[in-house]
Amino acid sequence: MKNRITELLSKTKKPVLSVFYTAGFPNLDDTEKIAIALEAAGADLIEIGIPFSDPVADGPTIQASNKKALDNGMSVALLLKQVAALRTKVKMPVILMGYLNPVMQYGFERFFKDAAFAGVDGLILPDLPLDEFAQYEALTTSLNLSVSFLISPTTSEARVRKIDAISTGFVYAVSASSTTGAKGQFTPEQIAYFNRLKSYNLKNPFLIGFGISNYTTYSQACAYGAGAIVGSSFIQQISESKNLEAAIQQFVLSLTTSK
Amino acid sequence: MRYEVDSRGYYGNFGGAYIPEMLYPNVEELRQQYLEIIQQPAFQKEFQDLLRQYVGRPTPLYYAARLSEKYMANVYLKREDLCHTGAHKINNTIGQILLAKRLGKQKIIAETGAGQHGVATATVCALMGMECMVYMGKLDMERQRPNVERMRILGTQVVPAVSGNMTLKDATNEAMRHWINHPTDTHYIIGSVVGPHPYPHMVTLFQSIISEEIKKQLLAEIGQPNPDYVVACVGGGSNAAGAFYHYLNEEHVNLVGVEAAGLGIDSGESAATTALGKPGVLHGSKTLLMQTTDGQVIEPYSISAGLDYPGIGPLHAHLFETGRVQFVSATDDEAMHAGIELARTEGIIPAIESAHAIAALSKLELTTEDVVVVNLSGRGDKDLETYIHWGKY
Numbered sequence: 001m002k003n004r005i006t007e008l009l010s011k012t013k014k015p016v017l018s019v020f021y022t023a024g025f026p027n028l029d030d031t032e033k034i035a036i037a038l039e040a041a042g043a044d045l046i047e048i049g050i051p052f053s054d055p056v057a058d059g060p061t062i063q064a065s066n067k068k069a070l071d072n073g074m075s076v077a078l079l080l081k082q083v084a085a086l087r088t089k090v091k092m093p094v095i096l097m098g099y100l101n102p103v104m105q106y107g108f109e110r111f112f113k114d115a116a117f118a119g120v121d122g123l124i125l126p127d128l129p130l131d132e133f134a135q136y137e138a139l140t141t142s143l144n145l146s147v148s149f150l151i152s153p154t155t156s157e158a159r160v161r162k163i164d165a166i167s168t169g170f171v172y173a174v175s176a177s178s179t180t181g182a183k184g185q186f187t188p189e190q191i192a193y194f195n196r197l198k199s200y201n202l203k204n205p206f207l208i209g210f211g212i213s214n215y216t217t218y219s220q221a222c223a224y225g226a227g228a229i230v231g232s233s234f235i236q237q238i239s240e241s242k243n244l245e246a247a248i249q250q251f252v253l254s255l256t257t258s259k
Numbered sequence: 260m261r262y263e264v265d266s267r268g269y270y271g272n273f274g275g276a277y278i279p280e281m282l283y284p285n286v287e288e289l290r291q292q293y294l295e296i297i298q299q300p301a302f303q304k305e306f307q308d309l310l311r312q313y314v315g316r317p318t319p320l321y322y323a324a325r326l327s328e329k330y331m332a333n334v335y336l337k338r339e340d341l342c343h344t345g346a347h348k349i350n351n352t353i354g355q356i357l358l359a360k361r362l363g364k365q366k367i368i369a370e371t372g373a374g375q376h377g378v379a380t381a382t383v384c385a386l387m388g389m390e391c392m393v394y395m396g397k398l399d400m401e402r403q404r405p406n407v408e409r410m411r412i413l414g415t416q417v418v419p420a421v422s423g424n425m426t427l428k429d430a431t432n433e434a435m436r437h438w439i440n441h442p443t444d445t446h447y448i449i450g451s452v453v454g455p456h457p458y459p460h461m462v463t464l465f466q467s468i469i470s471e472e473i474k475k476q477l478l479a480e481i482g483q484p485n486p487d488y489v490v491a492c493v494g495g496g497s498n499a500a501g502a503f504y505h506y507l508n509e510e511h512v513n514l515v516g517v518e519a520a521g522l523g524i525d526s527g528e529s530a531a532t533t534a535l536g537k538p539g540v541l542h543g544s545k546t547l548l549m550q551t552t553d554g555q556v557i558e559p560y561s562i563s564a565g566l567d568y569p570g571i572g573p574l575h576a577h578l579f580e581t582g583r584v585q586f587v588s589a590t591d592d593e594a595m596h597a598g599i600e601l602a603r604t605e606g607i608i609p610a611i612e613s614a615h616a617i618a619a620l621s622k623l624e625l626t627t628e629d630v631v632v633v634n635l636s637g638r639g640d641k642d643l644e645t646y647i648h649w650g651k652y
Contacts, residue, residue: 105554126279150280
């Protein structure tokens with residue numbers, strides 16, 4: 001069986017839209033509803049965030065969603081159950097993204113196996129060091145789970161290549177030296193960084209994330225990467241809405257079409 | 260050395276650098292250069308000169324006669340409370356700011372709980388003419404107003420951390436977020452032996468002056484450098500790391516770490532990490548951590564804001580696991596009584612953190628021959644409000 005992420009990125013002719021949202025937010029059982037609505041609205045990939053009490057790489061929007069999700073009662077075990085259920089209803093690849101400690105407490109091997117069994121296609125664990133991952137690489141490969149690592153504008157070329165070599169599915173290109181959060185537009189320095197990444201001819205496609213919030217930033221990111229990842233602006237949109245499905249449809253539309 | 264950090268940044272099973280890629284270049288730059296810079300003769304001269312002339316080192320090793328009589332042992336107090344700014348914290352901030360200058364950094368950030376590390380950072384930034392921002396939990400800012408104003412007088416911008424429970428853990432999160440957003444011109448002065456490698460080792464090295472001096476002073480005082488016990492309080496564990504460091508391989512010296520039990524270890528309101536924690540990852544290192552079974556970090560509690568941290572440094576987690584250090588705990592009440600006791604017997608009002616170390620004296624089985632060094636990490640000026648509020652004196 002092919003990995004859904006690899007399949008998507010090798011077959012698609014157009015840039016992919018990947019949407020990040022926090023599991024169990026705004027309500028505990030919204031994880032599945034959001035996935036279904038995102039697929040209906042035209043998203044290509046979802047990244048479901050495992051909430052953590054101390055999300056140091058996140059700005060205020062995702063921090064707040066983490067806190068709410070934990071207050072709602074979200075946990076790794078519950079999320080895996082929710083994913084197994086939504087897997088039968090959505091076709092697109094599902095990625096779990098989260099800080100290391102909740103995964104470590106669940107148990108690394110148990111987590112990888114249960115995630116694969118639930119139908120998860122890929123993982124992003126931003127504070128997992130490359131050399132710590134080495135011991136699990138054979139397991140994730142055998143489970144057909146892709147594992148994507150992050151690069152940032154300050155990552156050296158040698159390290160970008162090392163990260164590309166160990167990543168599967170795609171490389172997550174963080175657009176700026178920043179925490180997560182919506183920004184209006186990209187600077188010339190960021191565009192230069194995207195061009196630099198393009199020139200490396202990496203083995204993996206790269207998706208650009210952080211700071212993407214509107215048509216301008218989305219289309220720019222898609223012009224350089226294999227697609228774009230949005231998170232904070234999406235979470236902002238759904239946290240303020242009364243009608244989840246309508247809000248999601250409107251959000252995807254506003255991102256992918258010029259005014 | 261069994262207790263020295265290894266090439267991967269681990270103390271046994273603990274340590275490492277569990278950081279998102281956005282922090283990797285900053286931490287890697289530091290990792291590659293810290294030892295080389297610290298070992299430079301010019302660095303050492305500047306560091307030692309400042310410790311002597313500015314901080315007031317060596318701090319006295321004081322034979323506490325009346326306390327000794329009470330506990331029927333020979334109790335010495337290592338007077339870190341007499342350091343400029345009132346605690347051992349400045350040993351580390353002097354070292355790190357000299358390092359930051361050599362790395363070409365222009366701005367300094369720090370986190371603080373009770374404000375002692377914040378004041379020590381603000382002080383060295385004023386001394387070196389560097390721009391300084393200190394993150395402090397909003398709740399802690401309200402609890403520790405005098406230290407907030409001390410930092411402001413010193414020209415530092417104090418930024419309230421309004422996430423989470425608005426205490427030290429959240430201030431640390433905010434400082435890390437700031438560093439992610441300002442990776443090139445800013446150095447983050449972490450105040451304890453926590454954080455990603457090389458911080459725990461670097462801070463330990465800067466604080467190791469404490470045990471270096473104890474050895475010399477004891478030799479002069481009693482004719483031999485090693486006591487029977489060294490006792491220090493442990494929050495993150497920087498004063499304990501400094502007081503223990505040169506004794507780690509002297510296996511016959513008993514090392515005692517005193518954690519804050521708060522209202523009692525099983526009360527749900529405690530900060531005794533070795534008793535309540537399990538291995539986990541927070542703020543860049545793998546260590547013992549107070550957390551739920553789901554891996555969410557638990558907010559600790561102690562009457563002492565400086566011990567109010569859900570983890571301990573990875574070195575201490577290793578020293579606990581190997582049994583090299585005996586960890587005990589003292590409750591709020593025990594610590595407050597010990598603070599008053601030290602005030603009445605020796606005329607020294609200790610910081611409430613350090614009062615926890617004094618409180619451990621009654622828990623040790625001491626003989627009249629025993630030589631005990633208690634690291635008196637800070638003075639109690641900052642805690643007057645807490646003493647007054649507690650009221651039992």
